[in-house]
Amino acid sequence: MAKVNSLILSRAESHVDMVPELARYLIESGGKRLRPMLTVASAQLFGGGTGSAINFAAAVEFMHNATLLHDDVVDESDMRRGKPAARMVWGNKASILVGDFLLGQAFMMMVETGDIAALGVLSSASAVMAEGEVFQLAKTGDLTTTPAEYAEVIRAKTAVLFQAACEVGAMSGGADAAGRQALARYGLELGNAFQLVDDVLDYGGQAGELGKNTGDDLREGKMTLPIILALAEGSEAEKASIAKALGDAEASSEQVAEVVAIMERYGALSRTLEQAHAHARSAQQALNILPSSDMRALLSDVVEFSVLRAY
Amino acid sequence: MAKVNSLILSRAESHVDMVPELARYLIESGGKRLRPMLTVASAQLFGGGTGSAINFAAAVEFMHNATLLHDDVVDESDMRRGKPAARMVWGNKASILVGDFLLGQAFMMMVETGDIAALGVLSSASAVMAEGEVFQLAKTGDLTTTPAEYAEVIRAKTAVLFQAACEVGAMSGGADAAGRQALARYGLELGNAFQLVDDVLDYGGQAGELGKNTGDDLREGKMTLPIILALAEGSEAEKASIAKALGDAEASSEQVAEVVAIMERYGALSRTLEQAHAHARSAQQALNILPSSDMRALLSDVVEFSVLRAY
Numbered sequence: 001m002a003k004v005n006s007l008i009l010s011r012a013e014s015h016v017d018m019v020p021e022l023a024r025y026l027i028e029s030g031g032k033r034l035r036p037m038l039t040v041a042s043a044q045l046f047g048g049g050t051g052s053a054i055n056f057a058a059a060v061e062f063m064h065n066a067t068l069l070h071d072d073v074v075d076e077s078d079m080r081r082g083k084p085a086a087r088m089v090w091g092n093k094a095s096i097l098v099g100d101f102l103l104g105q106a107f108m109m110m111v112e113t114g115d116i117a118a119l120g121v122l123s124s125a126s127a128v129m130a131e132g133e134v135f136q137l138a139k140t141g142d143l144t145t146t147p148a149e150y151a152e153v154i155r156a157k158t159a160v161l162f163q164a165a166c167e168v169g170a171m172s173g174g175a176d177a178a179g180r181q182a183l184a185r186y187g188l189e190l191g192n193a194f195q196l197v198d199d200v201l202d203y204g205g206q207a208g209e210l211g212k213n214t215g216d217d218l219r220e221g222k223m224t225l226p227i228i229l230a231l232a233e234g235s236e237a238e239k240a241s242i243a244k245a246l247g248d249a250e251a252s253s254e255q256v257a258e259v260v261a262i263m264e265r266y267g268a269l270s271r272t273l274e275q276a277h278a279h280a281r282s283a284q285q286a287l288n289i290l291p292s293s294d295m296r297a298l299l300s301d302v303v304e305f306s307v308l309r310a311y
Numbered sequence: 312m313a314k315v316n317s318l319i320l321s322r323a324e325s326h327v328d329m330v331p332e333l334a335r336y337l338i339e340s341g342g343k344r345l346r347p348m349l350t351v352a353s354a355q356l357f358g359g360g361t362g363s364a365i366n367f368a369a370a371v372e373f374m375h376n377a378t379l380l381h382d383d384v385v386d387e388s389d390m391r392r393g394k395p396a397a398r399m400v401w402g403n404k405a406s407i408l409v410g411d412f413l414l415g416q417a418f419m420m421m422v423e424t425g426d427i428a429a430l431g432v433l434s435s436a437s438a439v440m441a442e443g444e445v446f447q448l449a450k451t452g453d454l455t456t457t458p459a460e461y462a463e464v465i466r467a468k469t470a471v472l473f474q475a476a477c478e479v480g481a482m483s484g485g486a487d488a489a490g491r492q493a494l495a496r497y498g499l500e501l502g503n504a505f506q507l508v509d510d511v512l513d514y515g516g517q518a519g520e521l522g523k524n525t526g527d528d529l530r531e532g533k534m535t536l537p538i539i540l541a542l543a544e545g546s547e548a549e550k551a552s553i554a555k556a557l558g559d560a561e562a563s564s565e566q567v568a569e570v571v572a573i574m575e576r577y578g579a580l581s582r583t584l585e586q587a588h589a590h591a592r593s594a595q596q597a598l599n600i601l602p603s604s605d606m607r608a609l610l611s612d613v614v615e616f617s618v619l620r621a622y
Contacts, residue, residue, distance in 0.1 A: 016446040070411060074404040093385040096407055097444045100381060100414070104438030107418055111431045119430070120422045127415030133408045135327040 003050070004036050007058040011105050022090045022098045026065055029081045035165045036061045038190075038302070042169025042183045045295040052113035053172040056122070060165045062106035063126060067133075067161075069099035074137065075220050076249075079213070118168040125164035132156025141221035141247040143231060143239075150225050151192075154199075159191030166190075182286050189283035190303055196276035197310045199224035200269050205310045208260050208269060215256030221247030225275065229268035230259070238262045273310055280307045314361070315347050318369040322416050333401045333409045337376055340392045346476045347372045349501075349613070353480025353494045356606040363424035364483040367433070371476045373417035374437060378444075378472075380410035385448065386531050387560075390524070429479040436475035443467025452532035452558040454542060454550075461536050462503075465510075470502030477501075493597050500594035501614055507587035508621045510535035511580050516621045519571050519580065526567030532558025536586065540579035541570070549573045584621055591618045 012023035036057035043053035071077070072085040073092045079085055087095040103126070110119050136153045139145045166187030170180045202217040203226050204210050217224050227246070231239055242259055245251040263269050283303045287296055323334035347368035354364035382388070383396040384403045390396055398406040414437070421430050447464045450456045477498030481491045513528040514537050515521050528535050538557070542550055553570055556562040574580050594614045598607055 014442055014445075016442050016449060018445050018449045019442060067411075070407050074407060093448055094445060096381050096385060097441055097448060100377075101438055101441035101445065103411070103414060104434060104436075104441050107434035108431070108438055111427060111434050114427050116422060116425050116427060120419070123415060123418035123422050125415075127412055127419055130408055130412035130415050131325050131327050131330060134325075134329050134405060134412065137404055137408060138327060138329045 001033065001037060001040060001057075003054045004040060004057045004061070005033070007054055007109070008036075008061055011058060011062070011109060012102070014101070018090065018094055019098055019101055022069075022086050022094055023065070023102060025083075025089065026068065026080070026086050027061070029083055031061075031065075031081060033061065034302070035064050035161060038162065038165045038187065038299075039169035039172075041295050041298055041302075042166045042175075042187075043173030045183070045290065045293065045299070046170055046173035046175040046179055048173030051172070052115055052118070053169055055109045055113050056118060056168045056172055057165075059106040059109040059122065060161065060168075062102045062109070063122070063129075064161060066099040066102040066106070067129060069095045069102070071133070074133070077216070113172070115168075115172065118171050121164050121167050121171070125160045128156050128160045132158075132160070136222065139223050142223060143243060143246075145223035145228055147225060147228055150223060150228055153223075154192060154195040155188070158195040158198075159188045162191030162194065163187035178289065182289050186283050186286040186299065189279045189286060190306060193276045193279035193283060193303065194306045196225065196272055196279065197307055199226060200272050200276070200310050203256075203260050203263060203269060206269060206273060207311070208264050210253065210257060210260065215245075215251065215253070215259070218245055218256060218259055219247070219249050219251050225272045226263050226268045227259075229271055230263045230266055233266040233268070234262055238265075273307075276307055276310070280304075312344065312348060312351060312368075314365050315351060315368045315372070316344075318365055318420070319347075319372055322369060322373070322420060323413075325412070329401065329405055330409055330412055333397050333405055334376070334413060336394075336400065337379065337391070337397050338372070340394055342372075342376075342392060344372065345613070346375050346472060349473065349476045349498065349610075350480035350483075352606050352609055352613075353477045353486075353498075354484030356494070356601065356604065356610070357481055357484035357486040357490055359484030362483065363426055363429070364480055366420045366424050367429060367479045367483055368476075370417040370420040370433065371472065371479075373413040373420070374433070374440075375472060377410040377413040377417070378440060380406045380413070382444070385444070386527075388527070424483070426479075426483065429482050432475050432478050432482070436471045439467050439471045443469075443471070447533065450534050453534060454554060454557075456534035456539055458536060458539055461534060461539055464534075465503060465506040466499070469506040469509075470499050473502030473505065474498035489600065493600050497594050497597040497610065500590045500597060501617060504587045504590035504594060504614065505617045507536065507583055507590065508618055510537060511583050511587070511621050514567075514571050514574060514580060517580060517584060518622070519575055521564065521568060521571065526556075526562065526564070526570070529556055529567060529570055530558070530560050530562050536583045537574050537579045538570075540582055541574045541577055544577040544579070545573055549576075584618075587618055587621070591615075 012020050039057035043049040073095050077085050163184050167184040170183035204214050245255040280303045323331050350368035354360040388396050474495050478495040481494035515525050556566040591614045
């Protein structure tokens with residue numbers, strides 16, 4: 001990971017000062033480096049983990065950070081990782097363009113490996129992620145959004161990058177077809193679990209504990225599973241309360257608390273977490289075909305950690 | 312080009328309706344398809360022109376259109392190709408995300424060719440273009456911008472994609488190293504000429520004829536060569552007039568006319584065009600090492616056409 005970090009920093013360089021300033025502000029702001037870690041661990045699981053795995057890991061982190069920059073513009077987010085979002089410091093325009101730069105650099109790092117099959121996996125992920133973001137945008141505030149549509153949104157916008165991160169890691173580590181497939185499935189299921197937990201955390205987690213950013217998804221009109229489940233079960237009056245707050249950037253913390261109370265009344269948060277647990281179990285199962293090892297244990301721990309965040 | 316067009320349309324497809332709606336609105340809105348045409352012609356010049364050249368041509372057009380979508384958000388442009396810009400119809404958010412989708416699809420089409428060297432050329436172009444856009448943004452309204460900085464902006468934001476379009480065309484057509492280098496130089500010089508002419512057209516062209524969009528660059532604070540030359544030569548009062556209108560979205564057509572008058576007083580538009588002509592001559596010279604052929608004549612005509620637009 002030290003090699004990955006140093007590659008990440010060197011590839012955020014540019015003779016245009018604003019590029020590394022903005023990119024490093026985001027990249028160094030305490031992100032978990034979860035995705036590149038998955039790439040490296042997936043490679044090491046098969047005995048690889050240097051060479052092209054380093055490039056793929058850095059590329060995956062760049063793709064993720066490019067998405068964050070664009071998402072914060074799209075969601076009009078003020079904060080990211082506990083600091084003002086880059087767009088609040090350098091503006092929306094710079095955030096869009098530096099995101100594009102990071103994406104271009106990501107592809108350059110992939111190309112340097114000469115591994116065309118892995119490039120296929122990552123370029124496809126890049127298109128699917130954007131498609132998922134557009135789908136989420138199209139569904140914003142749409143009270144008729146179904147659980148199946150939500151599942152497609154989180155698969156595309158989040159899980160596919162986890163999948164690609166693990167799959168190209170396995171490929172660069174020398175996995176056979178079955179190993180590659182196992183890691184792809186592991187990544188996909190982990191990514192689904194991860195996003196479901198994120199969407200529960202946005203309403204205070206299992207405990208429904210209200211914090212500073214609680215209800216951001218609600219105010220942005222994001223149709224996440226807790227909202228979809230609450231709308232499906234709630235009374236007309238409860239549905240009206242939800243609909244009123246949904247997509248209202250100025251919704252009060254009292255309104256958010258009211259929506260969380262409705263969610264708890266119908267078990268919307270715990271039922272969302274059950275789905276996260278189901279995906280987490282699938283992720284663990286995917287690892288079962290592989291011989292037990294330290295790396296396998298680490299990947300298994302990542303799943304545990306991702307779900308435990310909700311509690 | 313019929314094959315390229317049909318590939319472009321099919322790759323703008325998605326199960327998310329908003330993606331093809333927005334993408335086709337832009338793609339079918341009468342763009343000149345200049346860049347993909349250069350790719351195909353460059354390939355045919357060396358006897359190729361089908362197979363991977365088709366993919367590269369469509370990929371280049373997607374990269375260009377992704378840039379247009381993001382540029383219109385960054386520049387807050389209302390119109391594009393004589394119609395309301397996509398962002399005025401679907402919003403800034405969708406324009407950002409569909410731009411990302413087109414970029415992802417572009418890389419997928421490149422990857423399908425399996426040509427890692429050409430992928431290197433195009434992914435590098437993608438990063439450089441974004442870098443150039445950031446540089447332009449950083450220089451917005453900066454009265455101290457030098458002609459050398461301007462030259463770097465237009466090379467990066469425009470000419471590098473022309474260069475890549477021609478270079479990968481030549482590569483896929485089977486060019487040797489000298490042929491590839493000639494086409495790369497041709498594309499770069501053509502792109503520089505093209506952007507210089509565009510920047511003159513924004514002030515009404517050689518004739519200084521004021522039309523509907525005249526002065527857009529001025530109102531956006533873009534430091535193009537006509538402005539830089541006028542600022543270098545103008546009196547203090549003239550500089551003040553320019554500085555006052557520069558970056559003022561509400562600058563009146565009288566103010567634009569005043570700035571154009573200052574430019575004409577110091578030959579700023581015709582001197583910018585002279586630079587375009589010099590690049591055009593270099594582009595023509597680059598073709599000279601190749602045997603004369605219909606395709607060479609066509610590429611030569613493209614240069615003529617690009618410069619003649621200014622008159």
